[in-house]
Amino acid sequence: MSRTPVVQVSGLTRDFVVRPRGHRLRGRRVRAVHDLSFTVRPGEAVGYIGANGAGKSTTIKMLAGILVPTAGEVRTCGLRPVQDRRALARRIGVVFGQRSQLWWDLPVAESFRILAAIHHLDAAGERARTGELVDRLEMGAYLDTPVRQLSLGQRMRAEVAAALLHSPRLVILDEPTIGLDVLSKQRLREFLIEERREHGTSLMLTTHDMGDVERLCPRVLVIDDGTLAYDGTLSGLSRTVGARRVLVVDLERPTEPLTGIPSTEHLSTQAQGLQQRLAFDPERTTAAAVLAAVSQRSEVRDLAIEEPDIEDVVRRIYAARR
Amino acid sequence: MTPTDAVSMPPAAARAYRRLLAAGFRQQSAYLAAAVGGLVANVTFGFLKAAILLATLAAAGGTLGGYDTGRMLAYVWVSQAMLGLINVSGRDVLGERIRTGDIAVDFLRPLDLQLAGLSTHLGTRLFTLLPRGLPTLTIGLLTTGMALPSGPAPYLLGAVSVLLATTLAYLAVYALNMSALWLVEIRGLQVTYMVVASFCCGLYIPVGIFPGWLETLARLTPFPSMLMTPVDVLSGYAVGTDALRLVLAQVAWVVVVGLLGHLLTRAGRRHLEVQGG
Numbered sequence: 399m400s401r402t403p404v405v406q407v408s409g410l411t412r413d414f415v416v417r418p419r420g421h422r423l424r425g426r427r428v429r430a431v432h433d434l435s436f437t438v439r440p441g442e443a444v445g446y447i448g449a450n451g452a453g454k455s456t457t458i459k460m461l462a463g464i465l466v467p468t469a470g471e472v473r474t475c476g477l478r479p480v481q482d483r484r485a486l487a488r489r490i491g492v493v494f495g496q497r498s499q500l501w502w503d504l505p506v507a508e509s510f511r512i513l514a515a516i517h518h519l520d521a522a523g524e525r526a527r528t529g530e531l532v533d534r535l536e537m538g539a540y541l542d543t544p545v546r547q548l549s550l551g552q553r554m555r556a557e558v559a560a561a562l563l564h565s566p567r568l569v570i571l572d573e574p575t576i577g578l579d580v581l582s583k584q585r586l587r588e589f590l591i592e593e594r595r596e597h598g599t600s601l602m603l604t605t606h607d608m609g610d611v612e613r614l615c616p617r618v619l620v621i622d623d624g625t626l627a628y629d630g631t632l633s634g635l636s637r638t639v640g641a642r643r644v645l646v647v648d649l650e651r652p653t654e655p656l657t658g659i660p661s662t663e664h665l666s667t668q669a670q671g672l673q674q675r676l677a678f679d680p681e682r683t684t685a686a687a688v689l690a691a692v693s694q695r696s697e698v699r700d701l702a703i704e705e706p707d708i709e710d711v712v713r714r715i716y717a718a719r720r
Numbered sequence: 721m722t723p724t725d726a727v728s729m730p731p732a733a734a735r736a737y738r739r740l741l742a743a744g745f746r747q748q749s750a751y752l753a754a755a756v757g758g759l760v761a762n763v764t765f766g767f768l769k770a771a772i773l774l775a776t777l778a779a780a781g782g783t784l785g786g787y788d789t790g791r792m793l794a795y796v797w798v799s800q801a802m803l804g805l806i807n808v809s810g811r812d813v814l815g816e817r818i819r820t821g822d823i824a825v826d827f828l829r830p831l832d833l834q835l836a837g838l839s840t841h842l843g844t845r846l847f848t849l850l851p852r853g854l855p856t857l858t859i860g861l862l863t864t865g866m867a868l869p870s871g872p873a874p875y876l877l878g879a880v881s882v883l884l885a886t887t888l889a890y891l892a893v894y895a896l897n898m899s900a901l902w903l904v905e906i907r908g909l910q911v912t913y914m915v916v917a918s919f920c921c922g923l924y925i926p927v928g929i930f931p932g933w934l935e936t937l938a939r940l941t942p943f944p945s946m947l948m949t950p951v952d953v954l955s956g957y958a959v960g961t962d963a964l965r966l967v968l969a970q971v972a973w974v975v976v977v978g979l980l981g982h983l984l985t986r987a988g989r990r991h992l993e994v995q996g997g
């Protein structure tokens with residue numbers, strides 16, 4: 399595999415001029431992305447996270463060559479995205495969670511056939527790759543169904559397959575799990591893990607779901623108001639902001655709020671004290687220790703541990719920077 | 721890609737555009753009911769148009785601008801049959817895709833946007849020919865005494881002319897809709913286009929019976945090449961070198977309007993602000 403970075407960005411900046419309705423000349427300049435620099439090496443999987451409006455989609459559009467930067471340099475798969483659009487389209491696969499690239503009135507299988515022709519797959523290559531994707535994403539049952547009749551989960555699987563049909567070197571996913579249920583998210587993540595293991599595909603993913611990042615992305619980029627706020631591992635990210643986990647306990651009998659447990663904070667009490675939520679810092683205590691402390695005060699019937707909320711992590715990063 | 725690239729395209733690339741054509745055809749077949757509705761409308765307005773134009777002809781003393789009754793009926797029914805083929809509404813999915821940002825998906829494919837759009841469009845038009853165009857023509861043939869040319873030449877040249885007209889009509893609407901990249905809101909432009917194009921292409925009355933100055937003006941635009949030319953060739957109103965010259969004018973317009981759309985696409989891509997996200 400080639401050693402050139404799959405993504406190389408330096409000083410990347412993009413402004414939009416937002417004009418109030420009816421005013422063609424007066425406009426306010428909005429800086430959506432500001433002086434962004436980072437590199438993604440072949441085979442890496444990077445989670446690109448940030449609050450709504452932080453500039454994630456804007457960055458991705460520039461990487462894919464559908465938006466021209468105001469300033470700075472972009473190379474995707476070694477190519478200039480805007481000038482080399484068509485060559486780049488053969489090397490990357492992009493999914494925008496909100497948009498469809500399938501043919502609405504045609505059966506799913508027909509979309510795959512058209513895309514295979516667009517990407518110049520030969521008959522054998524097309525059969526093999528389509529078969530592989532249909533199996534792994536479990537699409538066999540609805541291959542002959544028109545796209546407009548698919549459920550969201552079914553369609554998203556087909557969208558991902560469509561973006562990966564030509565075995566791109568880099569896959570860019572902008573909120574691929576938006577609106578999916580837990581099982582569908584799980585299935586999609588497992589597919590992406592397998593795909594990366596077998597083909598060494600690089601991955602860049604934006605999401606508001608921490609589960610996506612945890613399962614898929616060893617490396618995380620956090621963008622805040624158009625600038626890079628963090629670049630490193632996911633565990634490092636939780637550590638820098640002191641991300642806390644939350645233990646939810648269901649108790650046998652109504653219990654007084656469970657305050658005063660070492661290194662934990664009592665968050666809330668529901669159902670007359672039958673359910674309580676406790677936040678703890680995994681660097682300073684463990685779920686087991688917290689549970690033991692709770693058990694001394696009341697009998698625990700059931701428990702759940704909530705993962706750190708991505709919005710919460712991002713909020714803390716932002717707060718630390720201001 | 722330039723229009724000449726399309727001619728010298730490698731087979732693998734040509735296969736992609738052929739697939740799009742077939743996809744357009746199949747996609748359109750999902751809207752059979754709409755096509756049947758279109759047929760009813762085309763035929764109804766065909767009889768209306770025939771009645772008005774024949775009355776006008778009678779008032780003018782039997783012929784007008786080279787049209788007698790048989791010719792006029794041929795004009796009416798061939799033009800009605802072609803209505804489903806040519807887009808003079810000014811609207812196209814392209815403008816809508818630019819407005820919503822779905823155009824991003826199109827630009828993410830290793831295809832020439834204009835040629836891909838044309839392939840799909842020709843596929844859809846080819847389909848509407850079956851439930852809408854051909855039945856309209858058949859009804860016209862069976863119920864009225866329209867004059868038709870003899871010998872194969874007008875039909876062969878006519879078929880080429882119909883294809884060119886359909887292509888030209890699409891390319892013009894493509895270029896118009898591309899302007900949405902700059903204007904975002906193009907409904908006013910589309911309505912203006914529809915009014916001018918549908919009149920100047922000869923949809924309501926033949927261009928040949930326009931007042932002299934208006935005919936001159938109309939013939940300076942690409943619009944007669946979108947409808948009047950194939951109708952005149954197919955009905956035998958224009959024959960021999962006259963017909964050939966008209967078809968060559970169509971080719972020239974296809975090149976000019978196609979080039980315009982190509983340049984707009986190139987410039988527009990740098991201007992593109994994919995909406996939404």
Ligand SMILES: Nc1ncnc2c1ncn2[C@@H]1O[C@H](COP(=O)(O)OP(=O)(O)OP(=O)(O)O)[C@@H](O)[C@H]1O
Pocket residue numbers: 414415416428429430448449450451452453454455456457993994995996997
């Ligand atoms: N076409 C556009 N015209 C004007 N402003 C835009 C345009 N696209 C994006 N913006 C602005 O740029 C900023 C970044 O938007 P972007 O879509 O990149 O955010 P995002 O990080 O993807 O957010 P989300 O998580 O909500 O998808 C926002 O302030 C947005 O309003």
Ligand SMILES: [Mg+2]
Pocket residue numbers: 454455456572997
């Ligand atoms: Mg976004």
